Amino acid sequence: MEHILVIHGPNLDLLGEREKEIYGKTSLPKINNLIRKRAKELKIEVRIKQLNSEGEIVSILGKERRWADGILINPAAYTHTSIAIADSILAVKIPAVEVHLSNIYKREQFRHRSLIAPVALGQISGFGESSYVLGLEALVWFLRKR
Amino acid sequence: MEHILVIHGPNLDLLGEREKEIYGKTSLPKINNLIRKRAKELKIEVRIKQLNSEGEIVSILGKERRWADGILINPAAYTHTSIAIADSILAVKIPAVEVHLSNIYKREQFRHRSLIAPVALGQISGFGESSYVLGLEALVWFLRKR
Amino acid sequence: MEHILVIHGPNLDLLGEREKEIYGKTSLPKINNLIRKRAKELKIEVRIKQLNSEGEIVSILGKERRWADGILINPAAYTHTSIAIADSILAVKIPAVEVHLSNIYKREQFRHRSLIAPVALGQISGFGESSYVLGLEALVWFLRKR
Amino acid sequence: MEHILVIHGPNLDLLGEREKEIYGKTSLPKINNLIRKRAKELKIEVRIKQLNSEGEIVSILGKERRWADGILINPAAYTHTSIAIADSILAVKIPAVEVHLSNIYKREQFRHRSLIAPVALGQISGFGESSYVLGLEALVWFLRKR
Amino acid sequence: MEHILVIHGPNLDLLGEREKEIYGKTSLPKINNLIRKRAKELKIEVRIKQLNSEGEIVSILGKERRWADGILINPAAYTHTSIAIADSILAVKIPAVEVHLSNIYKREQFRHRSLIAPVALGQISGFGESSYVLGLEALVWFLRKR
């Protein structure tokens, strides 16, 4: 049974209240239920964290590096500014999938560049809560095909 | 039963021969079988085309616009250069998902910018032949949730 | 009686269906009727083509170069990406007028640069179907003043 | 009978003396006659001004804003440097057509960007004195089709 | 006996008519004769194509990939815009030499960047019809030294 660490970046705890025309009406607890349900079907174990601080995300990656077989991460605003999180993913050497609720390429110019994408296995962007489900499947596909 | 138009861009007919360290060992016929198999499970109908010419992709999008409910497109090299294909997707007003075999953000700088992404529903990049399967699922999620 | 080659670029066959807030409600056949009517009044002969492929536009320019005295071209998406069409206009040495239905300077940044404009006689942009009519008049003014 | 305010920007009073290989041999009085003649045929009334100062152009636009139904403007050098004139056109909320004698896209790089074009109805560039005539027609087409 | 595929890009069929101060007075048939004559002397077999469409060049490279031992290509305008042709050369894994009639570094800024050069064996630019002859020799040198 593979272990997947799921990380939600800054402000994602406000989902459902926050700009609904961009992020949809769903809330973080509902997304987490969806992730847990799909994890069960796929027979994988998940640990889910929501963290607002870049340093805490770096620390959790370091701390869980022996437990986790894969990382599912929505870095939110840190997608575009955090070299530290990218370095962390490289350092722990665990395959990571980057997901986004909204299509970041439809938004402001500064959201088009991801510092995380070059160190991730791949990126899934634009499918609301389904981005997480597709990301879980992508991780499982990768871990099991090896 | 939804209709999905699947478009493979230039050079994808050479898959399996071509730089295997980037694109993997699979071939286009094998990918197409995978797509058809998953389409059957999802109860959707697919039409698959491989086209080397930007103008032919524009034309097929125009021609199939009444039949198709969704578009699954790997624009390959045209991802980075074709405003015409992006305009086509806007013009036919059909939801499109952009997929890539390789993680384009791990490659040369000029492959980091997609002209298609801002007009697509979303983008999936980096999961080999699974990118297509995940893309189909994303389209079905979108079409059925509406 | 002067001969004018009229070229409509990619996706213009979808006019009237396509983003009406930008391109208006008119359709390509209606625009072509307008062109033919004005041509008759101006006592010029027109040949009209709609082509989705950059290469076909290059070829038609080469093929019609002995027949045509002037070119009226709406290069659509190729306005911003095609050095080949610009080279073609230089190569055939026939005066060309570039027209656009919408005001390209009111739209996305990447539509502000025309690769065709520096090799054209002039540019008319923003007057809907009237851009073509004004373009015909401009060509006639130029051909007859010589 | 529509009212059109025609504005000639800086240095246009020197036309005919000035670089003839770029601007042609015609003079400003001859262009104004052409404008008046075509205005009569189109049954519109025109007021024509030549102004060297950016601030005067801003002031005349403010002053004539109740009289004018349309603006025909050749902003000359201010095309590329004046946000104030662009703001003025926005402020008076009157449709404006930007015209140029020469094809500005055939000239120096700094003449390729127009600050006026994004706030104008459309742009006509490259047809000598005919640019003004075509511009008048474009304005009439717009005002009468509303 | 090595097989060399010779590809002439867009507008090269108009050589001899086209801007003679840049491309010289020779015509495409004369260049092809020169190529065939030198090929005979070098004891190599050539197939020569002139194609205006980016997609057709991609297709011919795919189609001839088993026959050809080397590629001699003048990509003309596509030199500066086609990632698809560059990907094609990488995909077919055949050594390619890029040639230009004119010295592209003496011309407009946008002609200084070649997307083909980084995937070619080498580049020869500026020697008129002799660029092709030198290119053939370079290919033979490379194929025979291996």
Place this chain on the structure above:
Amino acid sequence: MEHILVIHGPNLDLLGEREKEIYGKTSLPKINNLIRKRAKELKIEVRIKQLNSEGEIVSILGKERRWADGILINPAAYTHTSIAIADSILAVKIPAVEVHLSNIYKREQFRHRSLIAPVALGQISGFGESSYVLGLEALVWFLRKR
């Protein structure tokens, strides 16, 4: 009793008519009343000018330099283009506060750069007519704390 020169830049005479979604419904006379009322309370004397020309603003600054103890300036469009006004403020060596009705950082990219800000005491942007009142208070705070 301190003397404050208040300068309204180009187009501000059209306030109230002009794009109300950006600048609000107030008019220039109403703003001037507000300024005069607050000046009285603060026991300062004001002179108020609205000028459309960059050169006139330069001249008024020169002319009033002996009378004025402080400058309150809304340079409007000249904020982004006038080195001459910035030089003027430096030359007269009088503390200046730059104010804007709208938040210029929420608007087009070219409005984000102020040439005036680096020579001003400070900048206040985004509070409608209150920007002027806050600016007066800031000037008084600065002049009286010295």
Place this chain on the structure above:
Amino acid sequence: MEHILVIHGPNLDLLGEREKEIYGKTSLPKINNLIRKRAKELKIEVRIKQLNSEGEIVSILGKERRWADGILINPAAYTHTSIAIADSILAVKIPAVEVHLSNIYKREQFRHRSLIAPVALGQISGFGESSYVLGLEALVWFLRKR
């Protein structure tokens, strides 16, 4: 009685020790007294925090979002680097005023761009401790005029 959350960003606890030629001689406790005094006069309630971590600022904004009617924030160094704080302000949908002690446009180039300004109501920069007082007044003006 409106509730205002006042946030001081990183290093502002060192005020008074830190580069006095830029930030003045005042200390954070003195500024906080000034804020509390003015708040009392304006009949508003304030909560004041000084935080060095980007993630903590994001968290406090989330936590206080139901209590606060307005935000007064000096983001200090995060002004120029934090998309997360800007996203937070958008997410909590509370009007925010950005203030700076020094005139950031008089300093290094990298301090001229604020990522916070486009999501704030407005910006006040350059008036030392008075920037906070003016910011409070601006918030009150905005909240009471609604």
Place this chain on the structure above:
Amino acid sequence: MEHILVIHGPNLDLLGEREKEIYGKTSLPKINNLIRKRAKELKIEVRIKQLNSEGEIVSILGKERRWADGILINPAAYTHTSIAIADSILAVKIPAVEVHLSNIYKREQFRHRSLIAPVALGQISGFGESSYVLGLEALVWFLRKR
């Protein structure tokens, strides 16, 4: 006896009061005396104007174009922003020498680019009031050597 039009741009009337560490202690009347004295020695006639408005400089160049054989111009702030003055110098076809009191290349980045220099005969920068004297001599050298 050659006629030289001497133009001082915006803010130069404040010389002597204005930033003395950059412009020196001399005043405009003293500079004009120096110019007149040297003109007498060189047996040339001068007309001297100080103008704050870009439009007025354009107008004076137009108005004096039949009288003047040469132009000596210190465009001050307009050096870096005025295409209109540059166009004026081209239009009147009179040799112009650009002078600056300070060395503009030792100052802010935005003062390093002159829009006037490419249309002037030459540029002299950095020698205080002597820049004018040297400029007069340069003009005389040019006019008499022809």
Place this chain on the structure above:
Amino acid sequence: MEHILVIHGPNLDLLGEREKEIYGKTSLPKINNLIRKRAKELKIEVRIKQLNSEGEIVSILGKERRWADGILINPAAYTHTSIAIADSILAVKIPAVEVHLSNIYKREQFRHRSLIAPVALGQISGFGESSYVLGLEALVWFLRKR
């Protein structure tokens, strides 16, 4: 006896596990032993911290500012993104030496720019664990030469 605060930035706790081809095989405890040993020889006292959060680094600098005579800092990923840490070093006014294990100029483009270097005494980059030892010596040289 001088006091030196040694700060290891984010992810440095993973040294020895992390990309060994870049950072070498040594671990953080081994580096700390080396630092302590050399400090003893140089007769200085050290305090060593490893921190993953930008805000914590800012706080520790503030907190230790009265104890520390010098700072030895490897800011890791924050080298390239943290204005807050740079501001902190300026604010505490203690000489700081920036060190890197790897030669940052041999790596990705975004690692070539250090925001810390301009506020540090100097920078040492590329000598593995020896970078720290050399850094200690540099600090001692500076503190004792004063």
Place this chain on the structure above:
Amino acid sequence: MEHILVIHGPNLDLLGEREKEIYGKTSLPKINNLIRKRAKELKIEVRIKQLNSEGEIVSILGKERRWADGILINPAAYTHTSIAIADSILAVKIPAVEVHLSNIYKREQFRHRSLIAPVALGQISGFGESSYVLGLEALVWFLRKR
């Protein structure tokens, strides 16, 4: 019998020792023998120099300008930095062919721009020692066709 001056730029004396994966195993004496042999066959006379200094290359071009009918130059590192050598080639007015052992467009970004190419007859890049032989032939073709 034409005279050709052959110039090898800096570091080319180290060929054969130096990065062999880029420059191949051949040495400079072997290349010179190849050049002399081919020169003999082509009935031209050659003078060959290897020079490490930019100034010496400028001097040799000046000194040999009366003897030489053509120049064959591998400017090595000076390709990308020397305006002086480019000016020299312009000054002596002798046709020059630029050659490179490696394909400079496959290497670092800063090697893609040649300052020499715009003043040369043409460029040959990527064919190892054969680049020199092809360059000799190109020069002979040019000199004899005149």
Place this chain on the structure above:
Amino acid sequence: MEHILVIHGPNLDLLGEREKEIYGKTSLPKINNLIRKRAKELKIEVRIKQLNSEGEIVSILGKERRWADGILINPAAYTHTSIAIADSILAVKIPAVEVHLSNIYKREQFRHRSLIAPVALGQISGFGESSYVLGLEALVWFLRKR
């Protein structure tokens, strides 16, 4: 009697042969005579050098630093590429005047930036051999006014 070191940069020995449409018909010996003649009239002593190597110019500046009171330098191509010569001028602390025969702002873009100008007293550009004479006068003005 002041001592002036006159330095002519690379290729200036070829003057008179070299592109006459840019540099005029005069030769270096004639210019040197002109300099010596004017020096005599001004009662100054000159030493004149023409050097092709950047390093030699650096060396001569170092060597003559005790003799020279002023430097008159035409750095030719090194104007745009040599930080070493600029550093040299700073290091020897002798006032330097930069002169150019042609107006460098009328030429290619890369000739518009001078690395020497920011460390020179001033710059004179565009007056042929007179640039040197004016430069001598400027130096004398500066040295004698001190």
Place this chain on the structure above:
Amino acid sequence: MEHILVIHGPNLDLLGEREKEIYGKTSLPKINNLIRKRAKELKIEVRIKQLNSEGEIVSILGKERRWADGILINPAAYTHTSIAIADSILAVKIPAVEVHLSNIYKREQFRHRSLIAPVALGQISGFGESSYVLGLEALVWFLRKR
């Protein structure tokens, strides 16, 4: 006993006279004594050269390549402009340490980019004459640990 070649770049012979606020009061002979003293202690042999010419530095590196085990280089101004010296270091394949007296990142923007750093073992910048001593130690650490 390891052999270290020490190279001082252009203008370093003027140390002690030259801008002392940047480079300190020490002279080159004093630095060389310091280097020789430390070399003796470390039991290494040094050869020290000061060279003003880029080409001479290239030549000395070639000439001493068999003698030297390590290179200690302060490339001074050539740090930022010389690809030739960087190529030389690559060509001779000897570990090199780049040192600077001043902190180059505290100075002008053009001094922030080193062309040498990417080919050096590491860089030490900002510690005056100690930079050389630390550089020697770094080289010894590297050579002895191998």
